[in-house]
Amino acid sequence: MLAFITRRFLLLILVLFGVSVLLFGILMTFSPERRAATYVSSPQQAKDIPKIIKQFGLDDPFYLQYFRWMKEVFKGNMGWSLVASRPVWEAFWTYFPITLEMNLFAAPIVLFFGIWLGTLSGIHRDQWIDHITRILAIIGWSLPTFLFALVLLMIFYGYFQIFSPGVLSDQLKMFIMDNPDTFTRYTGMYTIDGILNGRLEITLDALAHLVLPVMTYVIVVVALNMRVMRSGMIEELSQDYVITARAKGADKHTIHIKHARRNALLPVITVAAQLIAMSMEGSIAVEVVYNRHGLGWWLAESAVQLDMPVLMCICLFMGIVFVITNLTLDILYAYIDPRIRLN
């Protein structure tokens, strides 16, 4: 087991190194003049561009610039964000909690419904409940997140006027801005900060703003989870041990839930990494449409305004998250399923 983890860990470092080279390579497709332009703040300084290129070594060979960049990244200096008009690393921590909050609410719902509906569908294969969930899954799979979010906004915000876009109502936002000392931002997540500060109205308001984003998210992402669970269930139910259990007269519930479902959960772990990638992509669309200023919104806004340092930072962050989850999942998988470990 230790050798397995060590090997995976070394691989992780290799992949992260590759990711950083890839990202830096993308950055380097900009000419030295264009990269120097980010240091210039007025038209008069434009004539200094050759000097800036010399000073920062922007026309040095690739590997020299790469190591210089990596050194800065390790010091926590990711550059300056035009969109946030703050250093990237500092801005990151104000946007990150908004995205994290949404994911924390959505993930359990996705897992619960995915596993529950997938199990039902697998047990009742080719019956009406299976057909309905399959059709819903394929429609959910075909819905572009941004479009679905817009339609939900049209119905709930426009027609019923119950939920509004944003993270918090304007009134409460003003209140927090005006009284910074009565409301401490412990976590940056309004739902949790509201409770910690003893202001439940803020928590409730933030929750109301989370309903539509979480709903969008769940419907688009749950399909994959459901489908994997369904095929896992079907596969397990045709195994010999299930036939044995049936033959000895074990009741249906025990066979389905205790025997088959536990094994059918394994493939769900393998696609968990894909689920995480999907939720990262999903959060971009959701945040853009619902105007929630989180990482996804920041990324889209930075892409439109050609704010390259932000794109690099978020790509790197997502790469790290993805690689670490993969490592965790591999270890988890080897722990749960001894056949993998022994190979």
Added chain:
Amino acid sequence: MPQPHPRLREFKYTLYRIFRNPAAIIGFTLLLVFVTMAVLAPYIAPPQYAHNPYLMPHKGFSPTPKPPSAKNIFGTTSGQYDIFYGVVWGTRTAFKVGFFVVCIAGLVGVTLGAIAGYFGGIIDEILMRITDVMWAIPTLVLAMAIVVAFGRGLDKIMIALALVGWRWYVRVIRAEILTLRDQDFVQAAKIMGVSDAKIILRHILPNAIYPVLIMASMDMGSMVITASFMSFVGLGAAKGFADWGQMVALARNYIVGPPDDPLKFWYAIVIPGGCIVLFVLAWNLIGDALRDAFDPKVRRK
């Protein structure tokens, strides 16, 4: 009685399996409608600008969408662009994006995956570690970074998605080939002195290609979604280009109408948006039917 060639027989059986599935019939019908629309675009919606038929015609510059009328049967969107024209020519855009991205990504992915799987060893190790690196960043995020580096535009979006999309195919085809590589018929061909290239092309790929076809079909849909989202954000073609994602973006500020009629401008979102959903749905239904037809586990049941 002369038996038909076994490959032909299997192919016929596959077609039978596919068209027994009602979902597949819906999928292919939808696709047929879109293909007709794309092919006949110049007749259904005659272009107004001969130099660039993809430019949507517009009368006036008013930002408020106008409801369907005799002249604009689907109404006009913000900027008075004709929605009907945009939808028809947008079909061509969608096919162009889908086919370009899937063909390039598929070709690159299958080639690299086949090489990695067949030769194994150090080549496999290097190619797969490169794929791992590409794999670590979500498609949309990496594609956005590449679009920003290359500059805005629909062509840049297509290139970026092709550069990112191949990694899926590598893993799928490699896994298939690993199971085929040591089978008797491949060993036999090797002993008879058939060249590696010919073994891969004639003996291995035809047996390993089905999962790729299924994935390509699903990919057509998801790549069109991703491309239209990037257009929606504003990384796509210039304003007025017939592109569904951009048409949704144009109508974005009009999702909520005046207080007495909140759904007044529904057509500006729902019509181009519905096209994206139906287009993607068609490919997904087809992909799903292909999966049922090709999967050896359920094929003969």
